[in-house]
Ligand SMILES: Nc1ncnc2c1ncn2[C@@H]1O[C@H](COP(=O)(O)OP(=O)(O)O)[C@@H](O)[C@H]1O
């Protein structure tokens with residue numbers, strides 16, 4: 001019964017496109033933090049010089065980055081279905097009135113969480129190998145995979161358990177879950193900083209830093225994004241040997257993850273699968289499946305005269321939940337902890353948001369069924385596209401506001417570049433989604449865009465996120481013009497069949 | 503036999519949805535009738551052990567089901583008013599999942615799910631994802647879910663919303679076949695009740711306003727009045743008799 005539950009959960013999530021959005025965001029995050037040796041920045045630097053990584057040290061870096069990233073994004077991914085179950089879809093009622101024990105239900109979920117995260121981890125591993133192989137002399141895949149697995153698996157076990165506990169404790173509240181994830185993060189990082197405790201540091205950051213400190217012999221080493229000239233010399237090379245102490249520490253961390261899951265399985269009685277006390281029952285409207293409970297009536301939505309209120313309505317339709325939270329917290333964490341070169345990191349991260357947002361809006365809109373209603377009510381479909389772009393642009397700029405202010409003070413061109421990239425990426429993904437009638441092409445195009453212009457050194461002049469270089473005024477103007485041209489093309493283009501029909 | 507005694511339900515927002523409901527459900531089909539908000543769904547949720555009441559007791563064949571909900575869960579088939587599904591599973595996969603939760607062996611579950619989908623006119627949609635189902639199709643998947651296994655207690659909350667006449671006839675035929683079980687049927691579609699109900703419970707503002715039994719014996723007519731007319735009069739004027 002537990003296995004059947006796990007299989008159904010996993011199947012459901014593997015078929016859900018939001019899973020792939022989360023995966024995509026994770027991979028982009030890893031890619032961003034994994035520069036080639038000739039790139040304009042480095043993630044590990046010692047006094048302006050690069051640090052040369054061995055196979056095992058690259059694996060450790062990839063693992064640490066993935067763990068850090070997953071402790072927020074992955075946590076959202078694993079608990080999303082539970083959230084949907086308890087309230088919006090109403091499946092919670094079918095589950096809690098079944099004779100299956102809470103233990104069985106939760107254990108099935110935990111297994112599904114674990115399998116999903118392991119899948120993410122495996123895909124990320126393959127990607128990291130593809131990126132690292134050409135960049136490391138004498139690349140050794142076996143030691144790469146061994147170190148990667150050693151650092152990643154215990155973290156995933158902990159996250160899979162934490163996903164359960166958080167859902168049980170916070171009853172599906174996303175804001176609380178993200179906050180708790182950040183607290184977990186802070187605890188993990190604090191543990192990593194305690195010399196003796198590094199060995200059980202759940203995310204593996206401590207072990208990595210210990211190796212760095214040992215190899216650098218007192219040279220100030222920065223771990224994060226640092227600007228770097230393309231031909232910067234090498235300060236020292238870093239290896240990440242597997243020791244018995246490390247293995248024992250990772251096993252202990254994995255056991256802690258199992259203990260966390262067991263805690264949820266055995267201890268917490270407030271899981272939604274239990275009979276809820278009547279005064280604990282979510283409000284009546286929340287009982288309804290989400291698709292029935294449109295936050296705003298489409299008719300009202302389509303008739304809204306003002307750009308601002310219309311844009312606000314679109315933003316509400318997106319139901320961002322914890323996403324802005326997660327992004328902002330990550331960025332703030334990056335700054336506060338001094339892990340990264342704050343401006344570049346924040347700018348790069350925040351220009352990723354609109355890509356996800358534009359996908360979400362196409363994703364959420366169609367199942368709600370408001371698409372066709374709005375289509376018939378709006379004077380013209382192109383008007384609809386325009387609204388979307390404006391709303392998305394406004395939403396992502398609002399998210400980026402603290403950083404825009406920050407960046408504008410330090411480097412106005414960076415800030416302008418962010419705005420231009422924001423507009424262009426949003427326009428591109430929405431337009432492609434609109435014309436093709438599917439989400440995937442837009443997502444792929446955005447991924448390719450990021451890969452070509454920002455992660456690679458291809459044309460640094462048009463890297464408006466400023467990962468490699470400050471953008472030029474000409475490039476910024478070109479971005480705005482290109483965005484407007486794409487928008488115009490989309491507005492005159494034919495509407496995709498899939499989008500129109502479903 | 504299901505016995506509810508003085509059931510009280512108060513929601514977190516202060517709404518008193520059940521104010522001391524005492525009822526006995528015998529084998530056969532009992533219709534729940536009442537205006538929206540009268541507490542039908544709440545009563546069915548309590549019976550299905552989806553929520554625990556703030557007061558009163560619930561007993562299945564003499565066993566306390568508030569303290570030990572499993573005595574009901576093991577024999578229950580329940581369609582909630584808002585029947586949630588995993589959007590990305592196919593109808594058959596989802597039913598197999600629910601069957602697994604009820605400890606039905608995989609092979610038997612598949613055969614039974616296919617049979618039920620077929621009876622409810624969903625055979626051709628069995629392998630399509632639930633995300634693409636219409637409201638009426640989802641209701642029928644819910645009905646199929648309730649009849650998986652061998653339920654002794656069947657609780658159906660507005661099961662026939664969105665069904666056309668043909669589909670409703672299939673549903674009624676299915677109900678007929680389970681007449682020897684205890685069936686609680688809350689609905690606004692009174693023709694379903696006219697065809698099937700053995701007893702009716704009229705609910706108003708969280709209380710039982712009236713009830714009638716022995717309808718089948720009287721061939722769906724009481725004191726010369728057909729069931730449909732009786733239900734309609736109650737909903738319109740608040741007085742069934
Ligand atoms: N989860 C809930 N939270 C708060 N109030 C609720 C909830 N569910 C139902 N109610 C209220 O309880 C009353 C009875 O509702 P319900 O049992 O759904 O009625 P019916 O099914 O007869 O239409 C209504 O006033 C309704 O608004």
Ligand SMILES: [Mg+2]
Pocket residue numbers: 539542543544583659
């Ligand atoms: Mg109801």
